[in-house]
Amino acid sequence: MGIEQKMGNMGIATTTLEQAVAWSRTNAMWPMLFGLACCAIEMMSAQAAHYDMSRFGMELMRPSPRQSDLMIVAGRVSRKMAPVLRRLYDQMPEPKWVIAMGDCASCGGVFNNYAIMQGVDEVVPVDVYVAGCPPRPEALIHGVLTLYEKVQGMKFAEMKK
Amino acid sequence: MDKKLQPVVEQLEKELGCTVSETRGLVSLSVPAEKIVAACQQVKDLGFALLSAMTAVDYWPEENPRFHVIYQFTSVSGNMVLGLRVPLPGLNPSLPTISHIYRNANWRERELWDMFGIKFQGHPDLRRILMPADWEGHPLRKDYPLGYEEPQFTFNFDEINLRKPYAKE
Amino acid sequence: MPDVQEITVDDLKHLVSERAIQGETVLLNMGPQHPSTHGVLRLLLELDGEIVVSCIPDIGFLHTGIEKNMEAKTYQKAEVMTDRLDYLNTVGNILAYSLAVEKLVDLDVPPRAQVIRVILTELQRFSSHLVWLGTSALDLAAMSMFLYCFREREQILDILEMCSGQRMMTTYIRPGGLWRDVPVEFEAAVRDILKTFPRRIDEYEALLTRNPLMLDRTYGIGKLTAEECLNFGVTGPMLRASGVKWDLRKDRPYSGYEQYDFEVPTRSEGDVYARYLVRLEEMRQSLRIVGQALNKLPMGAVRSNNFKFVPPQRSEIGVSMEALIHHFKLWTEGFNAPRGFVYTAVESPRGELGVYLESNGGPKPYRIHWRTPSFDNLQSLPLMSRGVLVADLVAIIGSVDIVLGDVDR
Secondary structure, three states: OHHHHHHHHOOOOOOOHHHHHHHHHHHOOOEEOOEOOHHHHHHHHHHOOOOOOHHHOOOOOEOOHHHOOEEEEEOOOEOOOHHHHHHHHHHOOOOOEEEEEOHHHHHOOOOOOOOEOOOHHHOOOOOEEEOOOOOOHHHHHHHHHHHHHHHHOOOHHHOOO | OOOOHHHHHHHHHHHHOOEEEEEOOEEEEEOOHHHHHHHHHHHHHOOOOEEEEEEEEEOOOOOOOOEEEEEEEEEOOOOEEEEEEEEEOOOOOEEEOOOOOOOOHHHHHHHHHHHHOOEEEOOOOOOOOOOOOOOOOOOOOOOOOOOOOOOOOOOOHHHHHHHOOOOOO | OOOOOOOOOOOOOOOOOHHHHHOOOEEEEEOOOOOOOOOOOEEEEEEEOOEEEEEEEEOOOOOOOHHHHHHOOOOOOOHHHHOOOOOOOHHHHHHHHHHHHHHHHOOOOOHHHHHHHHHHHHHHHHHHHHHHHHHHHHHOOOHHHHHHHHHHHHHHHHHHHHHHOOOOOOOOEEOOEEOOOOOOHHHHHHHHHHHHHHHHHHHHHHHHOOOHHHHHHHOOOOOOOHHHHHHOOOOOHHHHHOOOOOOHHHHOOOOOHHHOOOOOOOOOOOOHHHHHHHHHHHHHHHHHHHHHHHHOOOOOOOEOOOOOOOOOOHHHHOOOHHHHHHHHHHHHOOOOOOOEEEEEEEEEOOEEEEEEEEEOOOOOOOEEEEEOHHHHHHHOHHHHOOOOEHHHHHHHHHHHOOOHHHHHO
16 A cells, blocks of 8 residues: 555556557557558548547558558458568568458458458458448547557557567 | 541541541541551541540450550641541451550550560560569450459458458568 | 560560660560559669660559459449449549439439539548648658648548548449438538648648648649540540530539539649649649538438439338338349430549440449540650650649549449
8 A cells, every 4th residue: 555655656567478568559550551442541540630549559551561550441342452561561570460441351341252251351360340341531530549449458468479 | 526537537547448437526546457567657647646535345245356556646747636446356366566656555565465465577676664664464355353352241250351361560 | 374574675666766776765564563652553764874765664464354243243232343443533433333223213303402413522632632631741751631632531531430430442332313312410520621721731741732842843844735625535634624614513513512612623734733723723623512512401311212223211121011012122123224325424523524324224234434534645745755864753743632442444
């Protein structure tokens, strides 16, 4: 009792290591530029000044997979693009997360035919699905915040090796 | 028919011996396959500098003719539009290339090869353009299936779920 | 799952120069995922140091099979797929489709609907040019332009959302007119845009037009002569920047464009800077057209009365038996279009957007082909990029203004 009060007065915060690591991960998660089609335009709008995603830590969009930890698959993935997607996902360092933005990335969307992959979860494991065609920037931000909640709830034992 | 287009059409009709038809304001000439290069050269000399569109239609299950290749030309200087139609049989359809006359026919012919299987003799680089290089089949043909996935309703959710390829990690 | 396609020099022997095979020049893959390719475009560059010897585009990474998919849906259900082709010009796409269907079945469009179509198409052209300006300036490292352009775009998207409920994929224009009438706030919002946007375009000009960095990077780069443009089938602002005054709105007018007084900006140099100036001037002319159209907006219906092809008003269904039957037939079977084919073309922000629609008498389009402008515009890229530096190539790709949904369909 006494020591918590004293330390609080002195301006020291205590926490668990997992919480500290999760806090630091969510506060500066850099997405990889993976805009494919129409959802990419809404992703750019979400990054622009009106619906600013930098407030949530996504200050930059890194084109290189080696320097990013979140892949927002925005748009329809065709059969020709699928191996490229997988290769880029493999090049990202751990820990990494994937948001499937839009209907085409979640489930194939409007296009139920030979050319489009019915959901990007056929090639990469997805953490958050954001519905919409295209989803509003606010919906994308909601998806990002949902991902943050998921990351903050993750324990070290669950992290992929 | 447009007044300016009339002499052009008459000259082409005389030189190539093709049939003229006009539907909904669009004039199109039906040209046999062996005369297409001469026709395109003539059309270009008559002032139609722009190849607007080049596409094909598949009339399966009719075998002869099965494909109709359609060329659309625009004359910028004379403000005229003209179309050509070439009927092709279903077995080994092929046409001579016009990519030396109109440069944008290069990719258009590659697209027709990819989507319909129509070969273009003399094309410098005939390979697939829209589908992956090792794809089999020609998607826009009528006997090629759409390839759709069965929608998951509640009654068949689980059995489709087992078949779907999910990435585990 | 197939692995990434490895393309070796041997496969492309006929396309690259001799020096690549000997190993003197480097074959670099500017891959499908790249910040400057404006989408999933793969370029195989043959580089001699920093100079591009040849550039081979590899497209098809966004091929969606829209043409085949539309053959499987009725005319009404296929409207949904039209927005997703050129996703920066959604209103223009469905305008082209509606004009084609109207020509095929001989459907009339009331004048109020024509005027509102023109207003929305020109606003869409403005917003498409804003995205072009923002992203190509971003490629040249003028980052604030990106933020300014998207701020303006939000206002236009607000108007589209006000009319149709959706920001981008509106499907607001239908064959026979519009989906429904515009709300009361529409006119005030458009007038607000007409008042504030000309000053914003002046701001962009002040930032970029006489900027020495912009001139260094874009003046004299990527020249195309008029004859080369026409030979490659290039249309739109690229053609007009090379000196050919060809604009489908003026030369082959549709949807009432002959009533409006506007200029078609042309320049003769044909380089990246000329295309920038042409598009900037087009933005001003779009506002001029919107102002004229808004002043002459007539009252009246926004949908045709021909209920064999156009659904009746929802309010009529409870009252009139014929309306109910028409609605039922349209939603269950669709309408049967007469046999024949049409080819209609509209002027999209990128060039000539054409629709070839053929019907065999059934309720579904037998063959629909989209003549998309970016497919032909991109064919001129190898010619423009001979002997330029890689940094110039980025500026050239930005000036072509490709949208990969347009290229790959």
